[in-house]
Amino acid sequence: MISMWLSVIVMLVAFVNGARNEDDVEPCAKVQTDSSVVPLGSPVRATCVIRKTCPLVVGQAFHIEWRLGEHLFPGNLSANESSIVSEVFIPSFNHTRSFLACCVRASTVQVVGGVEIRAGYPPEAPQNISCQTNLTTPNTLTCSWDPGQQETHLLTKYSLHTEIWDTNENFTYKLPAGVHRYIIPRTGFGLFSDMKIYVKAVNELGETTSEPIILEPVSAAKFDPPILKIQAVPRRYGCLQLSWSLSQQQAWMRDFRLNLEVRLKTADSRYWSEQPILVNRVKQAKSVDQCRLRPGTQYLAQIRVRYQQSPWSEWSRRQSGVTLETAPTGRLDSWTKVSGDHPHKQLNIQLFWKPSKQFRANGQNVSYIVSGKKLPGANGKMCSTKGNYCTFQLPEKAKKVYLRAVNAAGKSRPTEVRIYRPKDRAVVSGVSVIPQDDRSLLVQWKSLVSSTLTGFVVEWRPLLKTDLSLTQFEITDRNKTSLGITGSFEPYKPYGISVYPRFKDGIGLPQTVNAYLRQKAPSMVPKIQIKKSWQSHVELTWDEIPLDQRNGNIQSYKVFYCDKQGTINVVGAEPGERRVVLKGLDTESVYEAFMMVSTSGGSSNGSTIHFKIEPFDAVAVVTFSTVSGVGMSLLLIIVVMTCFSNQKRLKQRFWPAVPDPANSSIKRWTSESTQDSHLDWDNEEPNPMYLSHLSFLEFPVKLSKEDDDAWLSNAEDTSDLGESICGSPFLPGYTGSNCDSVPYATVIFSGPCDSPTSKDPHAYLRSESTQPLLETEESFTPKCYQNMATDEQCFFGPCHDCVPEKGTDPRILWDDFPFLRALALNDSQID
Structure with a gap:
């Protein structure tokens, strides 16, 4: 558009410069047209008259052409005595505004004349005139209209005209261009006087007038929202009394009859009644009763008013009321x-x-x-x-x-x-839940055919809350396998939905699923933990995601891991598992791993961990330790068994067989035990346990020398003492182990220990006493004994300390230790 106007200005300048004669009084050419404003799309005729004395055409070869914007149109050329005439015909003028120029083409092109042509449409008749009276101060009457659907492209002016019939007064209100609404002041109308109202539209192509309307201003008044009060009707069940009034500024209309609309709903309902209740021609001083309501129920109510056909007021503020109570009814x-x-x-x-x-x-x-x-x-x-x-x-x-x-x-x-008792019967399977909208879920299931099946119970409750009052249920018949449930479901929160089969004699086993109205990615991802590693494998575990952080049903766990070369591998785990095993790992690479948890609403990635497989890992250490432990255990068992097999030798080595005279029997002493005892020469004290030889013989009073030699020559004999005593062939009638008495030997010395060695051999006497050892009736105790020919030994000290009391028989000293009299000392063993 700017470029077009610039070209027009250029052409006008050229026209001015070239269309003046030398006297600069008369233009070279004139352009004429039937009208500068034409209907859009209509034909246009124009004539260009050029003086013959115009310098642009004198003595030059030329021709005339017409320009409309960027388009060229040929023209018819004719001449008379004083001028050259060119006419152009444009069959359809499709521009809302354009410049038609007449040009002379000689050596150059010069614009010699032109005219601006505008095109548009005549105005449409204004439609849908509506007026509304404002009864608040100041009183006004506001009228508006629709100018029509078609754009005129021309400047169109509107004017509002009123005629008051009672006073024959006419008023005209002119409006600025483009304004289709006008506010009539209170002096221009009477509230209860009919008036004629119409609108006129005018532009350069014509004018038009709307259809008039006849209006009583008060009937066009839109009242303020009324004031409402509600109370129960006394002694009338199911009725509420509605008392109402207009606003304070409109209260002066209390004597006028108005139309009233009432809408109701219960306190727990989300929607108002579909069709408001209409009450015609009622005064505000009179209340309105609404009946056929539920007894003992809280209702919310709103009203609006109007006068005859005036616009409805806005709804009043809602008020509540409770109908009179009656006893509950129904099941x-x-x-x-x-x-x-x-x-x-x-x-x-x-x-x-x-x-x-x-x-x-x-x-x-x-x-x-x-x-x-x-x-x-x-x-x-x-x-x-x-x-x-x-x-x-x-x-x-x-x-x-x-x-x-x-x-x-x-x-x-x-x-x-x-x-109904619970029954161990499972006929429900394949329970699934599909979200329907923001407030409902569709539950579907499959069931086996059963003649005793009577129906199903669908139960649902929020899993993040423990209040049983939030449990809801719905009962269906046996032929249904789906049910739409509606409630205040929250998105991203889990709900437990169970389907129970109902039988004639009980309730069967349910199938339960967790459901979500909407799902999204989990709010958290558990941390990966390395549970164990062995050889080239690693087992990764993680904790379960808390229920309030899942935001949906977990569909999969995926562990992504890569080595230093960047090779990415993926291992998946089922929703019920919380472990994966990574196989085929290199012991020299450092690995990075992270986990992705997915629901149907999205996925979340966890933090990255780094790990490396050691060449000698913990599993190998455990295996080696186990094998070593088993080997040591076997070796220990073998050693213990060997020890038990040689119990006697070990016992004699570590625990010498010390006889207890008070608790032992002579049968337990063997010749082998006496031979195994040796004198410890490193100890200054003599070994009181040393026995050179022990044997038992039966001598009536005294042994002969030959017999004594025979006894000494048989010093290496190691026969059992029990056999020597109880089973000795020298004891007639002795039966061995079943002896009633405890036999033992007595060593008889012929003189005191400090006297010269007697040539007579010692006498050994056998005794079969039933008394415990050391509990003898002998009245003397020996002090010492002769161990060697040149050395005297005592039991508790040197021999020189053992001096027998004066007048005491040495043999009587040994009688205090009757068991020691059975000891035979062999001098050769000491050497």
């Missing part, structure tokens, strides 16, 4: 969950209920009573609550209970609730 839908307490022969009952379609609470403060008797009374009452569930116990033989609703006006008829 309750119930759902019972039973579990057994066998040790106490009781049934644990969870009873849920909700109003059926026929139930009416008919009151505000409604409570519920569960009892074991049909007739009301306190004796059989199980529980009383204002909620929608109850838990209690019943005897195992209980068949049914009774549920009642109670308000201030009375009790409902009892609803019989049968107690």
Whole structure:
């Protein structure tokens, strides 16, 4: 558009410069047209008259052409005595505004004349005139209209005209261009006088007038929202009384009859009544009763008013009212969950209920009573609550209970609730949940054919809340395999949905799934932990994601890991598993790994960990330690068994066989034990346990020398003492181990230990005493004995300290130790 106007200006300048004669008085050419404003698309004719004396055409060869914007049009050329005439015909002028120029082409092109042509449409008649009266101060009448759908492309002016019939006054109100609304002041109308109103539109192509309307200004008044009060109608159940009034500025119209509209809804409903209730021609001093409402129910109400056909006012502020209460009516839908307490022969009952379609609470403060008797009374009452569930116990033989609703006006008829035992029957499978919209879910399932199946119970509850009152249920018949459930479901929150089969004699096993209205990526990803590694494998584990952080059903866990070369590998785990095993790892590479957790609503990635496989890993250490431990255990077992097989030698080596004279028997002493004892020469003290030889012989009084030699020559004999005593052939009638007496030997010395060695051999006497050793009746105790020919030994000191008392027989000293008299000392063994 700017470039077009620039070209027009250039042409006009050229026209001025070239169209002047020398006297600069008369232009070279004139352009004429029938009208400078034409209907858009109509034909246009123009004529260009050029003086013959114009310098542009004198003495030159030329021709005339027409330009419309960028387009050229040929023209018809004719001449007379004083001028040259050229005419052009444009069949359709499609520009809303353009410059038509007449040009002379000689050596150059010069514009010698032109005219601006504008095109558009005549105005349409204004339509949909509407006026509204404002009754607040100041009173005004506002009228508006629709100028029409078609753009005129020309400047169109509107004017509002009013004629008041009662006073014959006419008013005209002119409006600025483009304005289609006007506010008439209070002096221009009467509230109760009819008036004629119309609008006129004018532009360069014509004018038009709208259809007039006849209006009483008060009937066009839009009232302010009325003021409403509600209360129950006394002694009339199901009725509310609505008292209303206009605003303070409009209260002067209290004597006028107005039309009233009322809309109602219960307090727990989301929607108003579909069709408002119309009350015609009522005064504000008169209240309006609304009946056929539910007893004991809280209602919300709004009203709006108008005068005859005036616009409705805005709805009033909503007010609430409660109808009079009556006793509850109808039955309750119930759902019972039973579990057994066998040790106490009781049934644990969870009873849920909700109003059926026929139930009416008919009151505000409604409570519920569960009892074991049909007739009301306190004796059989199980529980009383204002909620929608109850838990209690019943005897195992209980068949049914009774549920009642109670308000201030009375009790409902009892609803019989049968107690169905749980049955170990599973007929429901394939439960799935599909979101429908922002408030509902579609539950679908499959069931096996069963003749005893009577229906299904669909139960749902939020899993992040433990309040049982949030449990909801729906009961369906046996032919259904899907159900749409509606409630205040929250997105990204889990809900447990269970489908129970109902049989004639009980409730079967349910199938439960977790469902979400909408899902998104989990809010957290668990940290990967290395549980163990062996050879080229690594086992990774992680903790379970908390339920409130999942935001959906976990579909998969994927572990991504790569080595230093950047090779990426992926290992997946099922939703129920929380471990993966990475195989084929290189012991010299450092690996990076992270986990991705996915739901149907998105995925989240966890933090990255780094790990490396050691050549000698923990598993190998454990294996080596286990093998070593097993080997050491076997070696220890072998050593222990060897020790037990040589128990006697070890016992004699580490624990010498010290005889206890008070508790031992001579039978337990063997010749082998005496031979194994040796004198410790490093010890200054003599070894009192040294025995050169021990044997038992039966001598009547005294042994002969030959017999004594024979005894000494048989010093290496190691026969058992028990056999020597109890089983000795020298003891007639002795039967060995079954002896009643404990035999032992007595060593007899012929003189005191410090006397010269006697040539007579010692005498050995055998005794078969039944008394314990050391409990003898002999009255003397030997002090010492002669171990060698040149050295005397004592039991507890040197021999020179053992001096026998004067007048004491040395033999009598040994009688104090009768067991020692059985000891035979061999001098050759000491050497």
